[in-house]
Amino acid sequence: MACTPSITAQFAAFATVSAAFYTTTFSGNCSTERPIPILDFHGTADTVVPYNGGQSHGGTEVSIDNFRQGWALRNGCQGDPTISHLSKEIDPQQLVEIQTWNMTCKVGGIVIGYKISEGQHSWPRTTLPAKCGGKAGADDCSTTVFDATPRVIIPFFNN
Numbered sequence: 001m002a003c004t005p006s007i008t009a010q011f012a013a014f015a016t017v018s019a020a021f022y023t024t025t026f027s028g029n030c031s032t033e034r035p036i037p038i039l040d041f042h043g044t045a046d047t048v049v050p051y052n053g054g055q056s057h058g059g060t061e062v063s064i065d066n067f068r069q070g071w072a073l074r075n076g077c078q079g080d081p082t083i084s085h086l087s088k089e090i091d092p093q094q095l096v097e098i099q100t101w102n103m104t105c106k107v108g109g110i111v112i113g114y115k116i117s118e119g120q121h122s123w124p125r126t127t128l129p130a131k132c133g134g135k136a137g138a139d140d141c142s143t144t145v146f147d148a149t150p151r152v153i154i155p156f157f158n159n
Helices: 064-074 148-158
Strands: 014-017 038-043 054-056 059-061 082-085 096-101 111-116
Parallel strands (some): 014 038
Antiparallel strands (some): 096 111
């Protein structure tokens, strides 16, 4: 969607969670008229859409790091991202690295990636959905050290 000019004309930014980026649909060279801000969340232990890419669901997926770097280049960002982390005091077992390309990008071209150590294929949140019956597990029945929607996604779209 973010690579389609008629769609990007209607949206200010995009946020993805555990998304698959296939080599057949993403080359990093989208032809849109402006930089497109991207916010991306992905767990390193995702077995549905592997963080490091590879063969999945009948296609080849790029690694999440390659997607983020490619999008940053597409938005005119130069160099490596700024790296920060969420407080390890919340849960020392789970580290969340935040990769931010902003300082050298074209105006409006920010790219932010949340690399969730040991995160599964699930929405970043601190409580389990009712369907999980209070039991954590793989896929959509896992938690993280932060709630993505109120803490990160809504503020991202409000900026």
